[in-house]
Amino acid sequence: MTEKLKGQQIRHLLRRAGFGFTPAEYLSYRDLDYDEAVERLVDFETEDNSALDALIESQNFDFTSGDDIKRWWLFRMLFTRRPLEEKLTLFWHGHFATSLKKVRNPYAMYVQNRLFRKLCIGDFGNLLLAVSKDPAMIVWLDNQQNRKGKPNENFAREIMELFTLGIGHYSEADVREAARAFTGWQVKNGVFSFNKGAHDAGKKLFLAESGNFDGTQVISILARHKQTGRFLAAKLLHFFLGPNFDRALLNKVAGAYEVDRQIRPMLKTIFLSKAFLSRENQFSLVKSPCQYVVGTLKHLQISTIDGDLPRLLSAMGQDLFAPPSVKGWDGGTAWLSSDTMMARFNFANRIIGEKMDALKKQGSLKDLLAEKGIDDQGTCVAYFLQLLVEGDVPPPVVKRLEDYLGKEPFLKGAESKTLLDERLRGLLHLIMTLPSYQLA
Amino acid sequence: MTEQVFRKCSLLLSLAAWMTMPNQAQASEPLERRGEESDRVFLPGNFFTPAVASAPSVKRKPSLASVPSLEQLKLIESLTADQSKRLNELFRDYKSDISALQAELKGSPDAAAKASLQARISLRQNTLMEALKVIVKTEQMDELERKKKGMTSDSEVENLP
Numbered sequence: 001m002t003e004k005l006k007g008q009q010i011r012h013l014l015r016r017a018g019f020g021f022t023p024a025e026y027l028s029y030r031d032l033d034y035d036e037a038v039e040r041l042v043d044f045e046t047e048d049n050s051a052l053d054a055l056i057e058s059q060n061f062d063f064t065s066g067d068d069i070k071r072w073w074l075f076r077m078l079f080t081r082r083p084l085e086e087k088l089t090l091f092w093h094g095h096f097a098t099s100l101k102k103v104r105n106p107y108a109m110y111v112q113n114r115l116f117r118k119l120c121i122g123d124f125g126n127l128l129l130a131v132s133k134d135p136a137m138i139v140w141l142d143n144q145q146n147r148k149g150k151p152n153e154n155f156a157r158e159i160m161e162l163f164t165l166g167i168g169h170y171s172e173a174d175v176r177e178a179a180r181a182f183t184g185w186q187v188k189n190g191v192f193s194f195n196k197g198a199h200d201a202g203k204k205l206f207l208a209e210s211g212n213f214d215g216t217q218v219i220s221i222l223a224r225h226k227q228t229g230r231f232l233a234a235k236l237l238h239f240f241l242g243p244n245f246d247r248a249l250l251n252k253v254a255g256a257y258e259v260d261r262q263i264r265p266m267l268k269t270i271f272l273s274k275a276f277l278s279r280e281n282q283f284s285l286v287k288s289p290c291q292y293v294v295g296t297l298k299h300l301q302i303s304t305i306d307g308d309l310p311r312l313l314s315a316m317g318q319d320l321f322a323p324p325s326v327k328g329w330d331g332g333t334a335w336l337s338s339d340t341m342m343a344r345f346n347f348a349n350r351i352i353g354e355k356m357d358a359l360k361k362q363g364s365l366k367d368l369l370a371e372k373g374i375d376d377q378g379t380c381v382a383y384f385l386q387l388l389v390e391g392d393v394p395p396p397v398v399k400r401l402e403d404y405l406g407k408e409p410f411l412k413g414a415e416s417k418t419l420l421d422e423r424l425r426g427l428l429h430l431i432m433t434l435p436s437y438q439l440a
Numbered sequence: 441m442t443e444q445v446f447r448k449c450s451l452l453l454s455l456a457a458w459m460t461m462p463n464q465a466q467a468s469e470p471l472e473r474r475g476e477e478s479d480r481v482f483l484p485g486n487f488f489t490p491a492v493a494s495a496p497s498v499k500r501k502p503s504l505a506s507v508p509s510l511e512q513l514k515l516i517e518s519l520t521a522d523q524s525k526r527l528n529e530l531f532r533d534y535k536s537d538i539s540a541l542q543a544e545l546k547g548s549p550d551a552a553a554k555a556s557l558q559a560r561i562s563l564r565q566n567t568l569m570e571a572l573k574v575i576v577k578t579e580q581m582d583e584l585e586r587k588k589k590g591m592t593s594d595s596e597v598e599n600l601p
Contacts, residue, residue: 007479023484030479059498063590064512071498072590079496107515107587114592125600133598190517220600301488307500355488361493372487387481387488 001034001398008390010037012282013271015440016240017041020057020081025083038271042121044082052080066106070310070320073113075293078305080217084267088120089113090290091239093320094328096131096163098140100321108190109321112409124261125223128163132219133185133192141326144186148200151179156218158326164222166231170207177204182215231258236266241276242285243332249275283392283439286335289316291440292344296432299388300355315343336438348432356425363422377405384428389436401430489549507565508572508584515587516580534568 010029014021018041021029029037040047061072065272077086093116100109112134119127131137132155138144141155156178167408184199185192202212207221222228233253237245252273256265270276288296293313297305306312310320317340323329359368374380381401405423431437480486510531514524541564545557572581 004479007482020462021482023482023486023489026479026482027484030483055496061498061590064584064588071500075496075498104511105515111592112589119597123600126597129598129600207459216600223600299488301490301493303494305496305498307498358490359488362567368487375600383481383487387486 006034008282009034009277011029011042011390012277013037014083015269015291015295016089016276016285017267019291020298020305020440022298022301025163025298031169034277035272038268041084042267042271044085044121047081049081052076055079063110064107066100066109066321067307069106069110069113070182070313071305071307072110073320074290074294074305074309074313075269077290078297079303080225085117085120088263088267089116090288091236092116092120092127094239094323094331095235096137097323097326097328098136099323103136103139105136105139106321108139112136113321121263121267124257124263125219126226127263128159128223129216129219131163132159132182132215135190138185138187138192143182144350146179146183146185147195147198148180148183151176151183153179153199154184155179155185156208157221159219162326164228164231164406165225166227169227169231173205174207177206177213178205178218181206181213181218185215223261226254226258229261232257232263233266236263236383237270239331242275242281244281245275249273283390283436283440287440288329288331288335288439289313289318289340290320292316293347295440296348297353302355303350312343312347316340316347317343343436344438345429349429352425352432356421358430360421364417365424366417367391369402369424376410377402380405380410380423380424381427384431388428388431389434392436392439393434397434401427404430442448451548512584512588513572513576516576516584518580518583522569523575527572530568530575532572537564 007030010032011021013027013034014026014029017038030041032040046200056072056075059072059075061075062068063072073086073089077083077090080086093113096116098109098112100106103109112131115130115134116127119130138155141158142152143155146155148154154174157175159178160174161167180200180202181204184197185194186195186198187193188195199214201212201214203210206213206218207225209221211217213221230250233250233256237253239251249269253266253269256262256269259265275281290313293309313320314322315337316336318329329335356365359365363369369375369380372383374383381398382391385393385398385401405427406419410420510527513527513583514520519527538561541561545554545561548554548557
């Protein structure tokens with residue numbers, strides 16, 4: 001494999017397993033073999049993240065504020081040394097979708113988010129058990145009202161439909177029996193509490209097994225069910241690779257789960273697959289708003305998060321801690337609508353403005369460009385296309401971008417300073433509104 | 441307006457067309473060839489690299505004094521029904537007073553009047569804080585402070601049998 005191809009693959013990996021990369025981050029990965037890069041990203045516990053903890057401490061986030069927990073998470077996505085940990089936390093947030101709008105307790109949502117992060121890559125059974133006892137989840141899916149003799153089936157239904165098996169792999173009778181098993185799983189004083197008086201300890205018949213099951217035993221049956229492995233494999237493949245994968249790869253990823261319910265080997269199987277690295281798969285997934293925003297901040301090397309960033313993300317269709325339904329975000333092309341695209345373009349305009357203002361303070365644009373060997377329209381367009389979309393645009397678009405920069409001699413004469421500034425801002429904005437920039 | 445709608449539609453159509461032809465550029469030009477230039481552009485020292493790196497931070501508007509909101513106070517787990525009721529009443533009056541003062545402040549003509557109103561707002565915040573101390577116990581306020589700081593008592597991971 002050539003060094004250039006390996007570099008492309010590592011950048012692809014950093015986009016998919018994380019949120020893109022700063023130059024410093026890329027530098028720290030580029031000399032690794034691809035397999036080593038995968039190991040480093042997936043076995044992230046070995047990365048020292050104490051600097052992030054110290055940074056967070058210095059920001060005085062208020063974890064009882066809905067806006068601040070959103071800012072805190074974006075801050076983590078941007079500055080963590082463990083990008084896959086945050087990407088997986090986002091994956092589980094969508095999988096076990098829980099919304100602040102109903103829970104109405106930012107602190108409980110923060111606690112749930114910590115839980116996702118802590119258990120994101122290990123034993124799925126342990127994660128499922130912890131989520132089932134999580135106060136925000138209990139409130140979200142009404143298990144507080146699930147009592148012996150008056151079962152509430154919401155949680156029991158979703159744990160099968162959305163968290164483990166998927167529709168078509170359980171019956172209504174299974175839902176009713178599972179609901180009985182989860183009776184008495186409640187929240188008291190902000191923490192999980194088992195209310196023995198509200199629990200139905202009777203015999204249940206669940207997925208062809210019978211016994212005096214409680215919630216933990218139902219979770220155990222679900223976690224070791226073969227279909228759970230397939231369901232999770234398909235969701236992980238969709239999220240990290242995209243919708244185009246074949247049955248053989250699905251079986252392989254599901255097979256990795258069957259060994260001991262671990263998420264880590266499933267991810268390694270995905271990242272090391274030919275399908276993941278294929279040419280067709282690169283720049284084929286629509287960026288989520290988080291990916292778009294955090295990736296842009298990384299690309300432009302901006303280290304200050306605007307306080308209203310959560311609001312902008314919401315306008316792009318991804319309100320963190322408030323997914324649209326129990327199904328989470330659909331992702332893919334569902335991210336794209338006239339309104340959400342305009343929100344992306346407005347964000348790009350604003351962030352370019354901030355960056356260019358900052359750059360102008362450190363020297364003339366003309367000199368900055370000249371330092372990079374940019375001395376005409378062609379080199380200018382090529383440089384920024386390579387930097388922002390790895391050159392992934394058809395030749396006619398390149399030509400139109402070059403035309404946009406104008407016919408007059410580029411970088412010539414002091415009188416063109418303002419024009420150069422305007423054109424450069426315009427060029428960057430145009431590139432960031434290109435279809436390829438919406439893809440990862 | 442029509443022009444705006446037209447622009448939005450055009451954007452969507454062009455993106456949709458692009459999406460139906462995935463990797464058009466890649467198909468016509470192998471990645472290996474597109475990557476012929478060195479990867480220097482992705483490394484430190486590229487056009488966007490700041491001359492002096494600034495420390496990561498979040499820009500936020502300074503919050504109004506240190507008055508907790510009613511919603512925050514309701515996060516105190518040990519709050520009794522009676523305390524909750526008294527807090528509702530306290531905040532109903534407080535919000536009404538503060539809204540009136542802020543409306544006055546907004547329409548205030550000169551700096552001196554503004555300063556006077558700011559002082560009255562501060563005074564009203566102080567009286568709220570004093571009243572809160574009567575209703576909410578110190579240990580309950582400490583509990584809220586711990587939550588605000590994100591302190592948790594993370595339990596041990598429970599292993600599924």
